[in-house]
Amino acid sequence: MPLLEAREVSKVYQMGTTSVTALDDVSLAVDEGQFVAIQGTSGSGKSTLLNMVGGLDHPSSGDVYFNAKPLGPLSKKEMARYRRFSVGMIFQNFNLIPTMNAEENIKLALAFGGLRGAQRRKTAKDLLGRVGLSDRLTHRPSELSGGEQQRVAIARALANNPKVLLADEPTGNLDSTRAHELLGLLREMVTRDSLTILMVTHDRELASSFADRIILMKDGRIVEKDDE
Amino acid sequence: MSFLDILHLALRNLRQAKLRFFLTTMGVIVGVAVIVTMVSFGLGLQRNMLSRFRALDLFNEVRVFGKSVFSMAVAGVDPKLKRDENPGGPRGPGFRADQRPTRILDDAALAEIAAIPGVAYAEPDIGFTTFVRANGRVVPLTVNGVSVPNASSRFKNFLAGQMISRADADEAVIDDVSAETLGFKQPADAIGQTIEFLAPANEKNTSQKSDGQRSSDSSESEDEGGLNFFGIPLEDDSDIEPGSDANKATSDGLNQVVAHTFRISGVLNSKPKEGAGQGGRIGLMSGAAIYVPLRAARQWTIDHRNPMGEVALALARQSGQLGERETEGYFSAVIRVDDPVALTPVRQRLTELGFGSFSIVDELEQLRTVFLILDSVLGLLGGISLLVASFGIANTMIMSILERTREIGIMKAIGAEDREIKLIFFVEAAVIGVTGGVLGTLAAWGVDGIANRLAYRFVLKPQGASFVDFFSLPPWLSGSAILFAVVISILAALYPAARAARIDPVRALRHD
Structure with a gap:
């Protein structure tokens, strides 16, 4: 049974009188402990798909299943809890809160998860240690390199122990060396901690070197699933 | 997320925009200061007037009349022919009983009157x-x-x-x-x-x-x-x-x-x-x-x-209205009540007991109503300035949503509930309200003090009058002003908070 599944997901945006189809009848399944990459050019609908899976957006038709349970019927509050505990997301532009230092960014996520006081501080330090940033606790995002910022974002995404990490172009703002380092870290987490990763990228080379599977998307459709 | 976390976030957000927070709070400070100053002036006016009357003991004293020995002595005479109802009593306007007393005002009656709730004591005249x-x-x-x-x-x-x-x-x-x-x-x-x-x-x-x-x-x-x-x-x-x-x-x-x-x-x-x-x-x-x-x-x-008294006593005993061993009682007594408000019920009770009574002011309640209206009008005038401040709060909040759109998107992406986003904004507004309320009350207190001193220095002292505190600033006024400021601030945050909670995280995360 797949951990994550999209069944016949479509997304149509209404732009005035014309409607734009961002996703057209997309189905895919991700098993637990897999590193899956979705590759495609910009506008191929891969980020839209990721937002659906991450619970940030709703499909126009079809549904996303997590642990075989559909997300469609969830209330706003349940959806927030899904984002909080079931999935973690990282983005191309990191999306750290610029006025908070590394530790505070992670503590914010832990606060939403309900961790308090000393336990929250300890967990934040542990998480930053896991991504190799034990010495960057009090640095603000602006004082960190791109690679370091993305590591903080990973630590934050994993704060409430989600089974799935959703990565939207995580290396898009990194040079190739940093990109390889970062994907190495993600690969290690999949292998060692059996984390499930769904990553969106436009870089075929990176996708093929680190992912277990590559799904190719074009114009809102899946055009190729290399392992099936 | 605990309330403490939300408070922490709200304070952090306010610290981030210190000048804006200060200016917004200034509006609340002025609003609260105006309300409190106005109402405290109204209350002070009321207090000064009432205490002045009270110092004269005109509001808390009732004169009570008993059946006098003279009226008993002439009981058989047609009342219309009598020239003076109470020849032994004090004369002058304002000392007439409201009804013809039917009971003798003796020591037992005085003890009974003193036991009426609200009566401090009864002192025979x-x-x-x-x-x-x-x-x-x-x-x-x-x-x-x-x-x-x-x-x-x-x-x-x-x-x-x-x-x-x-x-x-x-x-x-x-x-x-x-x-x-x-x-x-x-x-x-x-x-x-x-x-x-x-x-x-x-x-x-x-x-x-x-x-x-x-x-x-x-x-x-x-x-x-x-x-x-x-x-x-x-x-x-x-x-x-x-x-x-x-x-x-x-x-x-x-x-x-x-x-x-x-x-x-x-x-x-x-x-x-x-x-x-x-x-x-x-x-x-x-x-x-x-x-x-x-x-x-x-x-x-x-x-x-005196001879007339002797004759009256003898006549009263002869007519059988006064027992051989009974004393003639007092002509009248003055009753002091604890609170002028008790005046009306006490007089009612005196009537029931069969005594006549007289007081200067029966309807002190009416006076209080007048002051209540005055205070309300003054409070309303102040309320307008707080209303203006509430628009400032709403404006500041909406500005800050525009600035923090991405931050709100991030919080939603990592699992913030709409309720939590709203709460952050409400708490921010409440902090503005509390700060403005407390500082506004302090400002009003300062204004009261300065106004008192100026009035003394330039008006009272040249006329040789002594210092008068024109304002009354009871704790309940400060408390309710602060509470009012908080409520108004939170109301002002209703729309901004709802709007913040409605932010679409997908768009917000693309926002730069």
Whole structure:
């Protein structure tokens, strides 16, 4: 049974009188402990798909299943809890809160998860240690390199122990060396901690070197699933 | 996310935009300061007016009338033919009972009245005029009985000495005019001196109490007396020339005796204090030149009844309206209530008990309503300025949503509930409200103080008046002003908070 599944997901945006189809009848399944990459050019609908899976957006038709349970019927509050505990997301532009230092960014996520006081501080330090940033606790995002910022974002995404990490172009703002380092870290987490990763990228080379599977998307459709 | 976390986030957000927070809060400060200053002025006006009236004991005293011996004596006469209902009572407007009393006002009745809820005490009005001797002079003076101790404002202002110490003490309090009449140069000279009440020697019921003094005063007595109507209550004519009449009265005869001797314990200042009403009357109790303990005064009126009183008593007993052993009761008494508000119910109860009553103000409630309206209008004016401030709060919040769109998107992406996003905004608004409320109240307090001092310096002092606090700033006013500011601030945040919670995270995360 797949951990994550999209069944016949479509997304149509209404732009005035014309409607734009961002996703057209997309189905895919991700098993637990897999590193899956979705590759495609910009506008191929891969980020839209990721937002659906991450619970940030709703499909126009079809549904996303997590642990075989559909997300469609969830209330706003349940959806927030899904984002909080079931999935973690990282983005191309990191999306750290610029006025908070590394530790505070992670503590914010832990606060939403309900961790308090000393336990929250300890967990934040542990998480930053896991991504190799034990010495960057009090640095603000602006004082960190791109690679370091993305590591903080990973630590934050994993704060409430989600089974799935959703990565939207995580290396898009990194040079190739940093990109390889970062994907190495993600690969290690999949292998060692059996984390499930769904990553969106436009870089075929990176996708093929680190992912277990590559799904190719074009114009809102899946055009190729290399392992099936 | 705990409330503490939300408070922490809200404070952090406010710190991030210090100037904007300061300016927004300034609006609330001004609004609250205006409200509090206005309302505290209204309350101060009310307090100053009421306390001024209260100092005159006009609002918390009721005069109660019992069935008098005179009305019993003439019970058979057609009321329309009677020229004077109460020939023995005080005269003048404002001293008429609201109904014809049907009960005798004796000590038992007074005890019953004193037990009415809200009544502090009931003090019978016993007054008479008699010749007194002190400092070698004999003059006729008015005498009144007083209960001891006495909370009335009349006994708050002594020029020398103090109030009568005990209810059974042979002590008297005189006013400053009498002290002068009796020839004391300074009020203090009168303290400790004896004052003797004179009565005809042949009177049958003469109190034996003062027999001891009789011999020692005999040498002086030889030069005095001569008037054979001693002891008959007269109308107050204390305006007689000091000394002259007294000398006439002491021309010859040995007919009078010293019936009762008191020691002067205090000299009252009869001049009204600043702010007292015109005429200087304080309270409803009759004024007198000399005050002695109630029991002594009562005893005197029984021992030295005037002929008319004797006849009235006899007629009343004869008609069967007054039992052989019953006393005739007091003509009237003054009741003091704890709170002017109790005046109306107390009077109602007096009517039920069968007494007549009189008070200056029956409808103090109406006065309070007027002040309530005044305070509301003042508060409303202040409320407008707080309303303006609330628009400022809403504006600031909406600005800050635009700035924080991405941050809100991030929080949603990592699992923030709409409720939590809203709460952050509400708490921010509440912090603005509390800060503005507290500082506004302090500002109002400062404005009150400055206004008081300016008014004293430029208005009161040049006129020779003493300092007056024009404002009243009770804790409940400060408390409710702060609460009001918080409520208004949160209301102002309703729309911004809802809008923040509605932010679409997908768009917000693309936002730069």
